[in-house]
Amino acid sequence: MFENNGLEPIKKVSIIISKGSMEGVYPGLIMANGARMEGIEANLFFTFFGMEAIINKKMDHLKVATVGNPAMHMPTVLGALPGISALATHMMEKEMEKLDIPPVREFIEMIHDAGCYIYACKASVDMFHLKKEDFCKEVDDIITVGEFYETSAGANIIFT
Template sequence: MPDQIEKVSIIISKGSLDEVYPGLIMANGARAEGIEANLFFTFFGLDAIHKARHEHIKLATVGNPGLHFATLLGGLPGVSSVMTHYINQKMARVDIPSIPELIEMIADSGAGLYACKASVDLFGLEKNDFIPQVSDIITVGKFYERAAGGQIIFT
């Protein structure tokens, strides 16, 4: 089957729960199908691999019409935490792993995890700020090199 996808490079550029999960699930699913996968974390997406933050990724409750409640309400103190807790419980019930567990799974599957150099510099971070599964901090140019011969998915 020549039309089969052999390789994907997935960019995670945002740091809210609902914007981190899709890229992770797609990367994990790619590996499960035998597809080579790379994950590139950029801008606020870096939170997903940040040692101190990756266990506390929150659902966006402001500017998220999918939640179907007033933006004003979503901005009240604690609402994001409560909604995050609610959705995490809901996901646990259908056996969706937490973000740290999912990332560990993806790394164990042999996928490459990379942090974007420009964003790392912007936020004044270094390799040590990231979970050990992160293989490297790379430039955009290097990312394209790693992505060569495959599909690129931006999330």
């Protein structure tokens, strides 16, 4: 569909997910899955609150942020009311299901099965006092930033 003007197609991407809200996590997941669908090699690196998407106890309970998000067009006091974030999350989940976008756990499994490597950031793991057992089984390893750059050799790095 697009002319590449003779430029090299993208061969490899390393995608960093640093935020733990639903809208913070999904774009990176969609890009990683999309990369594999196009035959592009992919790494996913979860850091700081982005790790919520791969922590067993948390990954099924991500929420949409209804406060501090001007694009929600919702007064801050309303967004802060109990249940509003859950409601917005539920609505978004419904819309995503219509588009065949899976829940986080299923999506992570699909992306991993597609051959994308999944890593947690060592500094964040240490900071939050987490262990390998706290993560879902798809997490390949806990790696340092240096190792992240090593494994990203030849890749485009995308920070989300």
